[in-house]
Amino acid sequence: MVLARVDGTVVATRKADRLEGLKLLLVRVLDPKGKPTGPSFVAADAVGAGPGEVVLCAQGSSSRLTPLTENRPVDAVIVGIVDEVEVEGAVTYAKGAA
Amino acid sequence: MVLARVDGTVVATRKADRLEGLKLLLVRVLDPKGKPTGPSFVAADAVGAGPGEVVLCAQGSSSRLTPLTENRPVDAVIVGIVDEVEVEGAVTYAKGAA
Amino acid sequence: MVLARVDGTVVATRKADRLEGLKLLLVRVLDPKGKPTGPSFVAADAVGAGPGEVVLCAQGSSSRLTPLTENRPVDAVIVGIVDEVEVEGAVTYAKGAA
Amino acid sequence: MVLARVDGTVVATRKADRLEGLKLLLVRVLDPKGKPTGPSFVAADAVGAGPGEVVLCAQGSSSRLTPLTENRPVDAVIVGIVDEVEVEGAVTYAKGAA
Amino acid sequence: MVLARVDGTVVATRKADRLEGLKLLLVRVLDPKGKPTGPSFVAADAVGAGPGEVVLCAQGSSSRLTPLTENRPVDAVIVGIVDEVEVEGAVTYAKGAA
Numbered sequence: 001m002v003l004a005r006v007d008g009t010v011v012a013t014r015k016a017d018r019l020e021g022l023k024l025l026l027v028r029v030l031d032p033k034g035k036p037t038g039p040s041f042v043a044a045d046a047v048g049a050g051p052g053e054v055v056l057c058a059q060g061s062s063s064r065l066t067p068l069t070e071n072r073p074v075d076a077v078i079v080g081i082v083d084e085v086e087v088e089g090a091v092t093y094a095k096g097a098a
Numbered sequence: 099m100v101l102a103r104v105d106g107t108v109v110a111t112r113k114a115d116r117l118e119g120l121k122l123l124l125v126r127v128l129d130p131k132g133k134p135t136g137p138s139f140v141a142a143d144a145v146g147a148g149p150g151e152v153v154l155c156a157q158g159s160s161s162r163l164t165p166l167t168e169n170r171p172v173d174a175v176i177v178g179i180v181d182e183v184e185v186e187g188a189v190t191y192a193k194g195a196a
Numbered sequence: 197m198v199l200a201r202v203d204g205t206v207v208a209t210r211k212a213d214r215l216e217g218l219k220l221l222l223v224r225v226l227d228p229k230g231k232p233t234g235p236s237f238v239a240a241d242a243v244g245a246g247p248g249e250v251v252l253c254a255q256g257s258s259s260r261l262t263p264l265t266e267n268r269p270v271d272a273v274i275v276g277i278v279d280e281v282e283v284e285g286a287v288t289y290a291k292g293a294a
Numbered sequence: 295m296v297l298a299r300v301d302g303t304v305v306a307t308r309k310a311d312r313l314e315g316l317k318l319l320l321v322r323v324l325d326p327k328g329k330p331t332g333p334s335f336v337a338a339d340a341v342g343a344g345p346g347e348v349v350l351c352a353q354g355s356s357s358r359l360t361p362l363t364e365n366r367p368v369d370a371v372i373v374g375i376v377d378e379v380e381v382e383g384a385v386t387y388a389k390g391a392a
Numbered sequence: 393m394v395l396a397r398v399d400g401t402v403v404a405t406r407k408a409d410r411l412e413g414l415k416l417l418l419v420r421v422l423d424p425k426g427k428p429t430g431p432s433f434v435a436a437d438a439v440g441a442g443p444g445e446v447v448l449c450a451q452g453s454s455s456r457l458t459p460l461t462e463n464r465p466v467d468a469v470i471v472g473i474v475d476e477v478e479v480e481g482a483v484t485y486a487k488g489a490a
Contacts, residue, residue, distance in 0.1 A: 001318070001335065001336040001337070001368065001369055001370060002335055002336065003304070003334075003336065007130065007185050007186060008130065008183060008184045008185035008186060008190070009183075009184050010101070010154065010180060010182075010183050010184075011180070011181045011182040011183075011184075012154055012178030012179055012180050012181060013179070013181050014145055014146075014178065014179040015145060015154070015177055015178030015179070016144050016145060016164045016177040016178065017165075018163060018164065019177055019178060024099070024154070024178075026130055026183065026185065031334060032301065032302065032320055032334050038333075039136075040101075040129060040130050041099065041100055042099040042100065042101065042154060043099070046310050046367075047308055047309060047310060048308075051186070051187075052186075056304065056306055056309070056318070056336060058367045058368060058369045059369050060158050060159070060160075060354050060355065060369050061158065061159045061160065061257075061354070061355045061453075062354075062355065062357065062358065062366075062367045062368055062369040063160065063367065063369075064160065064163070065312060065358070065365060065366060065367035065368075066310045066312065066367050067311075071163060072160075072163060073144075073156045073160045073161065073163035073164050073175060073177045074099065074156060074160055075099055075156045075157050075158050075160040076099060077367060079309055079310040079313055079367045080306030080308065080309030080310065080313060080318075081306055081307070081308040081309070082304060082305070082306050083305045083306060083307050084304075084305040085302060085303075085304050085305075085320065086302045086303050086304075086305075087301050087302035087320060088301060088302060088345070088346075089345075092302070105228065105283050105284060106228065106281060106282045106283035106284060106288070107281075107282050108199070108252065108278060108280075108281050108282075109278070109279045109280040109281075109282075110252055110276030110277055110278050110279060111277070111279050112243055112244075112276065112277040113243060113252070113275055113276030113277070114242050114243060114262045114273075114275040114276065115263075116261060116262065117275055117276060122197070122252070122276075124228055124281065124283060137234075138199075138227060138228050139197065139198055140197040140198065140199065140252060141197070149284070149285075150284075158256050158257070158258075159256065159257045159258065159355075159453075161258065162258065162261070169261060170258075170261060171242075171254045171258045171259065171261035171262050171273060171275045172197065172254060172258055172261075173197055173254045173255050173256050173258040173259075174197060203424065203479050203480060204424065204477060204478045204479035204480060204484070205477075205478050206395070206448065206474060206476075206477050206478075207474070207475045207476040207477075207478075208448055208472030208473055208474050208475060209473070209475050210439055210440075210472065210473045211439060211448070211471055211472030211473070212438050212439060212458045212471040212472065213459075214457060214458065215471055215472060220393070220448070220472075222424055222477065222478075222479060235430075236395075236423060236424050237393065237394050238393040238394065238395065238448060239393075247480070247481075248480075256452050256453070256454075257355075257452065257453045257454065259454065260454065260457070267457060268454075268457060269438075269450045269454045269455065269457035269458050269469060269471045270393065270450060270454055270457075271393055271450045271451050271452050271454040272393060295416070295433065295434040295435070295466065295467055295468060296433055296434065297402070297432075297434065325432060326399065326400065326418055326432050332431075340408050340465075341406055341407060341408060342406075350402065350404055350407070350416070350434060352465045352466060352467045353467050354452050354453065354467050355452070355453045356452075356453065356455065356456065356464075356465045356466055356467040357465065359410065359456070359463060359464060359465035360408045360410065360465050361409075371465060373407055373408040373411055373465045374404030374406065374407030374408065374411060374416075375404055375405070375406040375407070376402060376403070376404050377403045377404060377405050378402075378403040379400060379401075379402050379403075379418065380400045380401050380402075380403075381399050381400035381418060382399060382400060382443070382444075383443075386400070
């Protein structure tokens with residue numbers, strides 16, 4: 001999984017039937033300190049993530065292993081909202097901290 | 099999934115039987131503002147996308163999770179036509195806007 | 197899928213049983229104009245591709261979705277021989293053209 | 295699989311149900327000498343790895359092939375704790391060596 | 393698949409049960425001339441490859457498509473020992489040649 005930040009939303013009216021009802025969020029990959037370093041991509045939301053939140057994304061076939069995304073043509077899904085990242089004993093990211 | 103722009107078409111007369119009847123489009127990965135930044139690849143079209151449109155592409159095994167692409171040897175599929183991308187509260191791409 | 201050019205062949209006498217009988221070709225990823233830009237890799241041939249031909253390659257689990265490659269340990273397969281690539285209304289590659 | 299070092303932990307209280315009970319570790323890809331060279335990512339722990347340990351990570355659908363991770367939306371799992379890496383006859387990494 | 397050279401071995405005493413009995417080799421991706429150009433990774437050995445040999449590696453879910461690796465948490469497997477690579481009519485690598 002990767003750490004990512006929810007940056008926005010993607011709206012697609014015309015889409016594959018099996019995407020109906022999924023919230024599609026634009027996310028960007030973060031380093032362990034919460035700094036954007038990687039590419040942006042679009043993930044289905046399985047946990048009710050909001051804008052700016054740091055989340056955990058699963059990619060590939062594992063994206064279909066949540067009840068919301070089962071059998072759907074999605075290759076990335078948000079599976080958790082990150083509360084804290086700790087690296088070598090120090091907290092490098094904490095939700096709510098400035 | 100990734101945001102991508104439909105740049106063209108690929109014609110292959112001699113091909114695997116299970117590719118018959120699929121429209122194969124050349125797409126290029128975009129950043130959230132709709133600027134081409136990533137590589138070009140070929141995706142099967144599951145939604146009737148047209149040239150120049152900004153689309154949502156699923157890759158990997160999830161490409162086979164639409165009725166059109168089921169059991170076919172495709173590793174990328176267009177699953178939606180993007181109407182709008184919003185980043186941090188601002189619309190960065192809107193279909194039809196110049 | 198990616199556009200690729202058949203550059204050569206790979207011979208492996210000692211191999212997994214399930215690779216027996218497959219032709220293994222060395223291919224290199226091309227940009228939409230047919231210029232080699234990407235990495236080289238080895239793909240199973242499902243369409244009878246020849247040296248120098250521009251082909252369409254599927255990768256990942258979808259590589260096993262042709263009758264020839266079913267249940268085999270291959271992660272790339274040639275699924276089509278490209279006749280023409282058209283980008284923004286102009287032909288950027290045509291088979292047989294110099 | 296890749297060699298990686300366990301750098302930290304990720305805590306996510308709100309998450310997909312099927313992630314419950316999994317320990318999520320932050321790991322970073324290493325070169326054969328144990329030097330961090332690759333990206334950081336988050337892996338489920340299937341072997342009880344501790345901070346600073348060099349581990350073996352499997353990615354993609356194979357991440358679900360341990361009893362702990364079966365049917366869960368994870369795309370990376372720690373499947374071994376590395377005791378020794380040997381390159382061209384010389385030990386380049388040994389657990390416990392300074 | 394990719395061409396790779398067997399550079400060494402990885403020993404992991406504590407590991408997922410389903411990895412038991414597999415030989416884990418450190419390999420490095422080669423270009424068509426046999427020059428190391430890509431990253432190093434760890435692959436299960438399904439063909440009895442030895443140090444220094446040029447091999448063919450399959451990655452992803454296809455890694456589990458050999459009798460030795462079936463249902464195991466591996467994402468890379470050596471499926472062949474390369475005897476010869478030919479590019480544009482010229483042999484660029486031959487086993488045993490200096």
